[in-house]
Amino acid sequence: MFTKLIAAADPRRTSDEPTVEPTHAAAVERGQTGTIERVDERVHDSTLAMGIRPRRELEVRSKQPFCGPLVVVVDRSVTSISRRCARSIELSTE
Numbered sequence: 362m363f364t365k366l367i368a369a370a371d372p373r374r375t376s377d378e379p380t381v382e383p384t385h386a387a388a389v390e391r392g393q394t395g396t397i398e399r400v401d402e403r404v405h406d407s408t409l410a411m412g413i414r415p416r417r418e419l420e421v422r423s424k425q426p427f428c429g430p431l432v433v434v435v436d437r438s439v440t441s442i443s444r445r446c447a448r449s450i451e452l453s454t455e
Contacts, residue, residue: 384454386419386431387447394420395452397435404449411440419452 383398397417400408412435413419422432422439430441442450 382454383451385448386421386433386442386450386452387444389421389452389454391421391424393454394418395454397450398453399451401449401451404446408442408446408450411442412436412438413440413442413450419450 384395386395389395395418397413397415397419399415400413408414413433417435420434422434424431428444430443431447432439432441433447
């Protein structure tokens with residue numbers, strides 16, 4: 362909420378510029394893509410081993426039911442991550 366107010370008050374921004382709202386990977390819908398902005402330090406080592414790191418594109422291929430894992434694609438590599446891990450990955454989407 363406050364980021365929208367700050368963005369609205371910023372004279373450098375024009376109204377026709379797209380706004381990019383950061384969100385976590387678990388909140389992204391199937392088929393959507395986002396740029397990884399930040400990975401929480403609690404899951405950093407395990408995600409690094411899977412190629413999940415900042416400034417990479419992440420696509421959510423599928424979301425398993427009943428709070429199951431997400432199947433994601435990063436750099437043409439398909440892997441699955443838990444919902445807890447997905448909530449620790451901050452993405453920017455347009």
